[in-house]
Amino acid sequence: MTDETIGSVGYRDVPAEQGGAAGRTWWDANAEEYLDEHGDFLGAVDFCWCPEGLRESEAHLLGDLDGRRVLEIGAGAAQCSRWLASRGVEVVATDVSGGMLATGARLDAATGVAVPLVQADARRLPFADASFDVVFTSFGAIPFVPDAAAIHREAARVLRPGGAWVFSVTHPSRWAFPDDPSEHGLTANRSYFDRRPYVETDTAGRVTYAEYHRTFGDHVREVVAAGLVVEDVVEPEWPADNQEVWGGWGPVRGAYLPGTAIFRTRRAT
Numbered sequence: 041m042t043d044e045t046i047g048s049v050g051y052r053d054v055p056a057e058q059g060g061a062a063g064r065t066w067w068d069a070n071a072e073e074y075l076d077e078h079g080d081f082l083g084a085v086d087f088c089w090c091p092e093g094l095r096e097s098e099a100h101l102l103g104d105l106d107g108r109r110v111l112e113i114g115a116g117a118a119q120c121s122r123w124l125a126s127r128g129v130e131v132v133a134t135d136v137s138g139g140m141l142a143t144g145a146r147l148d149a150a151t152g153v154a155v156p157l158v159q160a161d162a163r164r165l166p167f168a169d170a171s172f173d174v175v176f177t178s179f180g181a182i183p184f185v186p187d188a189a190a191i192h193r194e195a196a197r198v199l200r201p202g203g204a205w206v207f208s209v210t211h212p213s214r215w216a217f218p219d220d221p222s223e224h225g226l227t228a229n230r231s232y233f234d235r236r237p238y239v240e241t242d243t244a245g246r247v248t249y250a251e252y253h254r255t256f257g258d259h260v261r262e263v264v265a266a267g268l269v270v271e272d273v274v275e276p277e278w279p280a281d282n283q284e285v286w287g288g289w290g291p292v293r294g295a296y297l298p299g300t301a302i303f304r305t306r307r308a309t
Contacts (some may be wrong), residue, residue, distance in 0.1 A: 047243040051236040056186040058248035059237055063184035066249045067116075068139035070136070074258070075143050081284055084147045085236060087123040089178050089208045091289040092276040096123070100302055101176075101206050103276065105129045107175035111198065113162040113181015113191070118144040121155045132167075134160040135180070143305035163190035167198045175199055176206040183251050184211060186237070192266035199307040205268055206305070210273065211298040215253040222289030255302065263305050274302040 066076075082088050087096035096102060102110070105124065112121045115133035119255055126127050133155050135141050141157045142208045148154040162181035175195045180233045195205040216228040232255065240249040254262070263270055278294025285291075289299045 043234060046248075047241040047245060049240045050238070051230070052239055053236055054239050054247050054250060058247040059239065059252070060089065060187065062247045062250045064136045067135075067137035071117070071137065071139035071143050078286065081286075082119050083123075084117075084119060084151050085122045085126050085153050087120040087178075089302055090276055091284065091286040092278050092294065092300055093239045093274040093282045094274075094300075094302075096120070099274070101302060102174050103204060103257075105174065109171070110176070111162075111165075111167070111172040111174055112180075113165070113195070114177040114182070115144070116140045116180060117147055117155060118155050119147070120176075120178055122147065122151065122153045126153045126154045129136070132156045132172075134158045134165070137163050153233075155188045156309070163187065163194060165194045165198055169197055172198050172203060172204070174202055174204045176204075178208050179210075180207075182207060186250075186252055188252070189262040189265060192262050192268065196266040196268050196307050197266045201307055201309040203307050204304065205300065205307065208300055208302040209254075209259070210258070211301045212256045213256060213297065214299060215286075217293075217297065219288035221285045221288055221293055223292060225288055225293050248288065251307060259301070263303065267308055268305040269304060269308055270305050272304040274304070276300055276302070277298075 064251050097224040110124060111135045115121055115135045118133035121133035122130045138159055141159055161283055162278060175198060183189055216230050216232040218225045218229055235253050237250045237252045239247060243249050260270060273299045278291060283291055
């Protein structure tokens with residue numbers, strides 16, 4: 041969105057249907073710009089969990105995938121799924137944004153590594169019960185809907201008993217600090233318990249972007265309510281050799297504050 045079309049920005053309550061629908065339109069409009077800005081860091085055939093640069097090749101958060109069927113939700117251009125497919129994993133990638141999936145199809149053609157791409161809302165997955173062994177998302181879907189509990193329920197529904205649901209999100213503590221990668225971003229200026237979403241509107245007052253905050257406890261309660269068991273929470277440290285600045289993330293704040301939380305959960309057997 042250009043400065044000329046932004047009406048207001050800030051933390052405020054908006055109708056759930058407006059906030060929940062804004063993500064698809066925003067990602068459709070900004071898919072190319074996002075890939076231009078972050079594509080080199082993410083890679084076309086690579087699995088990056090977070091701005092800290094933690095890769096699945098070193099973290100192994102999904103476990104042994106030999107013979108497993110895997111689903112990625114909020115896949116964006118499906119870089120993570122493409123990396124899995126290049127290693128012989130049976131994987132399906134979904135995203136609500138047709139614009140992001142179109143960039144994914146172009147990366148398929150450019151790299152020669154193709155994955156099935158399905159346009160779907162993570163809260164209403166078009167798959168049968170117990171049809172996957174692993175479901176994951178790297179910063180997809182969860183931050184952009186007011187009802188993330190529905191995503192956890194769907195992940196649990198499509199998982200086979202004992203299957204893993206692994207997801208990375210903005211570390212909840214970050215919401216108390218300005219979205220600023222400099223030293224200014226080290227001073228808290230909001231209540232951690234203020235759950236109003238960050239919202240952008242256009243000059244007509246329409247919600248064009250919404251991102252939702254959940255406390256650590258909120259995440260855990262929603263996961264447990266879906267019938268999932270929390271096995272681990274990974275909080276990646278900022279590597280000394282990572283000079284990337286990504287929105288509010290960067291080496292200055294990364295030296296003091298966690299930027300990402302990765303939840304490893306499993307469907308109860």
